[in-house]
Amino acid sequence: MKNYLTLLQKELTESFRNGKWIWLPIAFMIIGITQPITTYYMPQILENAGNIPEGTVIEIPTPSGVEVLASTLSQYGMIGSLLFVLSAMGVIDNERQNGALTLVMVRPVTAIQYIASKWTGQVLIALTSFLLSYGLTFYYTNLLFEQVKWELVITSFLIYSLWIIFIFSVTILAGTFIKSASGISAVSISFVGGLSVISNLFTKFTTWSPTNLRTHASAILMEGKLMENSITVIMTTIGLSLLLLLIATFQFRRLEQY
Amino acid sequence: MLVNINQLTKSYKQHQAVKNISFQIQKGECVALLGPNGAGKTTTLQMLAGLLTPTSGIIQLTDEAPKDFRKRIGFLPQHPTFFSWMTAKEFLQFAGKLSHIPKSKLANKITETLEFVSLTHVQNKRIGGFSGGMKQRLGLAQALLHEPDLLILDEPVSALDPNGRRDVLEILDMLKEKMTILFSTHVLHDAEQVCDSVIILKDGEIKWNGSLESLKSSHTTSAIQIKTLESLENVFDDLAEVDYKDANTVTVSVNTTAFDTNLLLQRLIEKNRTLVHFERLQDSLEDAYMKVMNQ
Amino acid sequence: MTEINWAIITPLIILQAILIIMALVNCIKQEKTNGPKWMWFLIIICISIFGPILYFILGQKKE
Numbered sequence: 001m002k003n004y005l006t007l008l009q010k011e012l013t014e015s016f017r018n019g020k021w022i023w024l025p026i027a028f029m030i031i032g033i034t035q036p037i038t039t040y041y042m043p044q045i046l047e048n049a050g051n052i053p054e055g056t057v058i059e060i061p062t063p064s065g066v067e068v069l070a071s072t073l074s075q076y077g078m079i080g081s082l083l084f085v086l087s088a089m090g091v092i093d094n095e096r097q098n099g100a101l102t103l104v105m106v107r108p109v110t111a112i113q114y115i116a117s118k119w120t121g122q123v124l125i126a127l128t129s130f131l132l133s134y135g136l137t138f139y140y141t142n143l144l145f146e147q148v149k150w151e152l153v154i155t156s157f158l159i160y161s162l163w164i165i166f167i168f169s170v171t172i173l174a175g176t177f178i179k180s181a182s183g184i185s186a187v188s189i190s191f192v193g194g195l196s197v198i199s200n201l202f203t204k205f206t207t208w209s210p211t212n213l214r215t216h217a218s219a220i221l222m223e224g225k226l227m228e229n230s231i232t233v234i235m236t237t238i239g240l241s242l243l244l245l246l247i248a249t250f251q252f253r254r255l256e257q258y
Numbered sequence: 259m260l261v262n263i264n265q266l267t268k269s270y271k272q273h274q275a276v277k278n279i280s281f282q283i284q285k286g287e288c289v290a291l292l293g294p295n296g297a298g299k300t301t302t303l304q305m306l307a308g309l310l311t312p313t314s315g316i317i318q319l320t321d322e323a324p325k326d327f328r329k330r331i332g333f334l335p336q337h338p339t340f341f342s343w344m345t346a347k348e349f350l351q352f353a354g355k356l357s358h359i360p361k362s363k364l365a366n367k368i369t370e371t372l373e374f375v376s377l378t379h380v381q382n383k384r385i386g387g388f389s390g391g392m393k394q395r396l397g398l399a400q401a402l403l404h405e406p407d408l409l410i411l412d413e414p415v416s417a418l419d420p421n422g423r424r425d426v427l428e429i430l431d432m433l434k435e436k437m438t439i440l441f442s443t444h445v446l447h448d449a450e451q452v453c454d455s456v457i458i459l460k461d462g463e464i465k466w467n468g469s470l471e472s473l474k475s476s477h478t479t480s481a482i483q484i485k486t487l488e489s490l491e492n493v494f495d496d497l498a499e500v501d502y503k504d505a506n507t508v509t510v511s512v513n514t515t516a517f518d519t520n521l522l523l524q525r526l527i528e529k530n531r532t533l534v535h536f537e538r539l540q541d542s543l544e545d546a547y548m549k550v551m552n553q
Numbered sequence: 554m555t556e557i558n559w560a561i562i563t564p565l566i567i568l569q570a571i572l573i574i575m576a577l578v579n580c581i582k583q584e585k586t587n588g589p590k591w592m593w594f595l596i597i598i599c600i601s602i603f604g605p606i607l608y609f610i611l612g613q614k615k616e
């Protein structure tokens with residue numbers, strides 16, 4: 001436990017020094033608040049676009065607050081997942097490649113302490129980024145559109161956080177199998193993407209799939225209550241994430257040479 | 259006995275890097291693992307440090323059953339890599355905590371160790387800007403910090419310039435008073451400078467294990483070179499094996515130390531030869547090493 | 554055309570400015586980057602939002 005905290009502290013400090021604690025939250029805040037702002041100014045943007053015949057009256061229904069928040073969540077879905085994978089792809093691989101891992105593993109450090117510290121370190125930054133971004137977007141939505149119930153926002157935040165946790169578990173696992181940062185990100189993205197595609201094609205058989213978390217998170221905003229199956233999805237995501245981390249630990253221990 | 263290695267083997271797909279080696283290290287000893295590149299030195303040391311899993315064989319530290327003995331070992335890899343964003347002091351704090359040095363002792367221990375490897379003046383500088391010699395000394399510092407029973411150093415001086423080399427060798431000289439040291443090198447001279455015992459490794463096998471002194475004496479075939487004004491033909495042939503350089507110069511091989519060299523002189527007087535040169539030729543350590551290698 | 558409400562837009566601009574400045578400062582302080590420094594300078598300044606992010610992901614050299 002003590003070693004885990006030492007390693008975690010090192011992860012967090014490292015992310016401060018290389019700027020990850022700044023750029024990831026800011027990037028997410030920009031992605032987040034761009035959504036309510038562009039939606040708000042959409043009529044003007046279209047008006048200035050130019051190639052609309054004069055005199056055309058553009059009628060765009062003003063979206064509701066929850067709709068704006070839900071569309072923000074879908075914005076995170078693509079660029080967000082990509083950013084998360086890219087930000088975490090090298091965390092194990094770099095230390096293995098350059099040899100810094102040697103000086104860690106000559107000390108009484110276990111595989112599980114090492115893997116857990118990497119995972120927690122990255123998840124903490126990601127969830128902080130998401131919290132700041134989503135919170136700021138919530139504030140903007142209240143300002144420009146209408147009040148959204150904060151309970152709904154928090155519930156959708158928690159559900160979506162599980163999705164982020166799942167992404168990091170996949171990336172960390174890939175990092176123990178593959179010896180190149182680009183390979184790790186390619187495999188992680190294909191895995192997550194592939195799972196999404198399969199879940200969309202065979203909806204009936206994949207109600208458990210973690211990719212559905214995104215739908216569940218938007219649904220809670222729109223409907224105001226949890227969709228059916230949400231408990232199944234939540235449980236399988238937690239279970240799968242733990243399983244992935246466990247495999248990562250075994251795989252890391254199986255590495256012949258640190 | 260501190261370390262007991264029994265039939266240690268490491269095989270990869272194509273070849274065996276270490277073949278069934280066994281040796282022991284006594285407490286307080288300083289042992290050099292000597293051999294050419296590719297002899298299996300690094301592989302052996304990494305297995306001892308717990309970084310590499312042996313294919314078979316047993317590594318024991320004192321009398322304990324094989325378990326996690328990493329906290330009792332200090333290891334310096336051939337090219338130590340640190341987290342370049344940390345300062346020297348921060349890295350030692352990180353390493354010390356991972357080795358479970360009590361908080362109350364850690365700060366003092368770090369100051370002391372940095373002093374010992376003369377890095378106090380750069381303790382708050384980022385490791386990223388360190389020279390090779392400084393990194394090597396910081397590597398030594400992290401290996402020493404937790405006062406391990408056994409210090410394992412992989413080629414600690416081979417990548418250094420003459421100054422850095424001298425610094426590290428001096429540090430090792432001081433350390434061997436306090437600790438058991440096992441270090442690898444491909445330079446015989448370095449082994450000779452620091453240690454009294456060597457384990458010579460070639461192609462994954464132990465070729466020699468013992469003190470440098472005994473290596474020298476057991477492989478030495480001393481000979482005596484004699485030169486006279488007159489011809490030396492048939493003067494010594496009945497006493498020993500004689501190698502003629504020319505008619506007036508011979509090398510007489512005397513394989514045993516028991517051989518009485520006065521016999522030769524006596525014979526010269528008997529045969530009325532005028533002595534010009536009489537020299538005892540002895541194999542250097544280098545020659546002995548080469549002989550072991552070529553066995 | 555309605556007035557643009559600067560109170561709404563300003564935070565977005567500030568965030569972008571922080572991101573660019575952070576990336577530039579980090580790039581200058583770095584001893585070596587992956588690829589030439591001037592190239593990263595151009596990327597950070599010219600490509601909004603994604604330029605700095607690209608630098609942070611790919612530009613920092615991990616020794």
